[in-house]
Amino acid sequence: MTAPTKPMQSTAADTPSAHSALHEPVITWFEDHARDLPWRRPEAGAWGVMVSEFMLQQTPVARVLPVYEQWMARWPRPADLAEEAPGEAVRAWGRLGYPRRALRLHGAALAITERHGGDVPAQHAQLLALPGIGEYTAAAVASFAYGQRHAVLDTNVRRVFARAVTGSQYPPNATTAAERKLARALLPEEERTAARWAAASMELGAVLCTARNENCGACPISGQCAWRLAGKPEHVGPPRRTQSYAGTDRQVRGKLLAVLRESPGPVPRAALERVWDDRIQRARALDGLVSDGLVEPLPGGLYRLPTGPPSGQKP
DNA sequence: TACTCGTGGAG
């Protein structure tokens, strides 16, 4: 008998409507300020989006751009990459870093060719099953390339949410269940809007609300930012992990692989020994590269980039 | 969960 006479007022912090005030200003800001990146153009297609996402895992946009262009010109479809030797992918990867990504991208192209008729799959679960694709990349490809509704939670979005919603300067070191829940709660209901929100919130963190600078003066949601309204309290909690590099196996692997990348054919062991003095560490790094499938040992103390069937990919 | 895995530019 007592039908509600006034619209329901939602105040719960975990309902979409509670935060919908963020959507419009961020999406509008994005429409005006989005960078013109090649993988955002229609001609990039799902394969272009996927290639860019692999390259952008832990590598800045500016360094990805030239390699992306060369990659797409050489391998415009997954099948084009799939018929190459995996070592060619590693070579073309250049100095983007984390070259296992190149191997995984090659493996993903192979799987797409064999299992999906050469087309990048649109289903999140199918994307997730490909080598090198985790929760973030699966959501990103499904959202950016196919316009689907997914929570796309990368380091930029995590930082924006930490500040705007949670009120802290930085997100936790590792992604938490609470962050995923928040990302889902913030996702607009409508598919189209959700996809735009994903790209917009990420761009905001990438160009405006960065780790080193907040740029609140130019921020479309500074008026409702929890961190700013709290007076920008400094980061508390466990120190943010800083990665060392000099002297690590990673550095040695990088030097060894650089020699192989720059050589058109197999190189003798001596050429590799020249780049690092510590024999023990050098051997350990080389073994690691071989077991990762990034280097192929040949008889006679020769080494080269892999030519054979790519190892380390899901069957 | 915490650790490994490259590289180079900005402040």
Place this chain on the structure above:
DNA sequence: TCTCCAAGAGT
């Protein structure tokens, strides 16, 4: 110079 950190994935 040196510290920080950049659209993560895999184990």
